[in-house]
Amino acid sequence: MDLELIFQICTWIAMAGWLALLAAPLARDNLVQGARIAALILCAAYFAQYFTITEPVDGGSFSTLAGVTLLFSKAGNVMLGWTHYLAFDLFIGAWEIEDAGKQGIKHWLLVPILALTFMLGPIGLLVYFIVRTLKMRSAKGEVA
16 A cells, blocks of 8 residues: 555544544543544554554664664654554543543633644643643642
């Protein structure tokens, strides 16, 4: 299969999951579950890609920056990395939505956090934990 087609399919699967999360107030449990299913499909795609499109690279490794740079010099390896990002960021976004419902965090506040999680995964997760901590402290009367 063509790498560009794999890229498009994986990206659209992820987009479907993110749209489900944005619409979560309409049917939170079902839409979070849909996003998780999309993430699991991406995990399965990652598994298949690992055995079919990755390319060995002389000197490539995960032990040095130069080695990682070499690994990502091949399109199949970049595709594998992209699918990794799509799957994990979507899974984290689904967890944020689910947890926010339990914590009583308003969905409108989550929309920019979801955008951050989608575009800059660790920053989105960090901002979510800051908001979550402030909400929990506020509920306990620790924050004005």
